[in-house]
Amino acid sequence: MSTDAFLARFGAPGASQPDPVAAAQTAMRNALPRRFYEEAAVLERDGLFHVALDGKTARTPARNPLAVTSRPAAEALAAEWQAQLEKIDPARMPLTRLVNSALDGVADQQKAVRAEIVRYAGSDALCYRAAEPDTLAERQGAIWNPIIAGVEAAIEACFVLAEGVMFAAQPAGTLEAVAARIAAIPAPLALAGAHNVMTLTGSTILMLALADGQLDPDAVWSAAHLDEDYQIAIWGQDEDAAERRVIRRQEFDAAALLLLQG
Structure with missing residues (x-):
């Protein structure tokens, strides 16, 4: 669930916004x-x-006011506005949309946003592994295990791994440790970025690895798409799926900037 979709679910001042891909599609259809x-x-x-x-x-x-605490984030926002041509196209302004959501919604919904991030940790994508083929399972272990180990060391708690799609509950102490770490993320800007990074990667663990400097944004994106890239290498990539991935990456980059600079 994106931050925009989260706000639509839990409520926020003013009109709620759709998820990033839907927002881009709607913006392209509407008069600008x-x-x-x-x-x-x-x-x-x-x-x-x-x-x-x-x-x-x-x-x-x-x-x-469209104002933030970080000059790099503000400069990136201004660059989005400066890059607009004859008309203002929100589809080309992912950071502006995310900051709008943070200032207009997350600021008043901090507790619910933090709880949603912790809930994701209870079924984190990195904790569910392929039983086969062996090459995919080995790749997951090689890439994901060090990431999990780094986050476990940072929060002083351990995650439970599972094979396939059978649900494996995480220890209560682990989720409490995650909650304590999430509580330290500044609101509303970095928190909104954290929520969108988590949503776009399917992983609270990857978000924490990024927030704590264990991984850079490119490494997080690559780890989040390990399974997808494995399938693309075998079967090729659908053109529409490739376009959607480009949009998601733009949203991810905006969220990562806000998490690290917000």
Whole structure:
């Protein structure tokens, strides 16, 4: 579940937004507003970095200032706005959409968002392994086991692994340790990024590995798509699936930036 979809489920001020792929598709179908500004820049005000359109702070759909605590994140936001052409296309602004969700929704739903991340840890994708073929199972072990070990060392708890699709409950102490780590993620921006990284990878473990600097974004993305890439190597990739993956990667990159810089 994406952060936008999460907000739609649990409620947020103003209109809820669809998941990233649906948002992009909807934006492409709808009439787009004309670009009304010449320059998008970053201005530092009151300890925050504002996205300024011709010197005036941009606003979220709920009319909150489009302002963040990190200059790199603000510069990336401003770059999205500056890159717009004659019309403003939200499909080409994944970071802006995520920051809007963070400021307009996650800020008021922190407890529920954190709980959702912990819930994912209870059925984390990295804990479910293929029984066959041996080459896939071996690849999962080679790539995923060190990642899990690193996260286990960081939270001082152990995950239970399972074969196939049979559910394997995680120890209560492990989920408590995960919850304690999630509680330390700043809200709303880094928390929104954490939620979307988790959603797009199917893994709280991978999100924690990224947050703690164990892996960089490229390594996280690769680990999350290990099974998919194995199948692509055998059968090839569908064109539509490839396009959807490109969109997901853009959303992932925005979420990773917000997690690490928010």
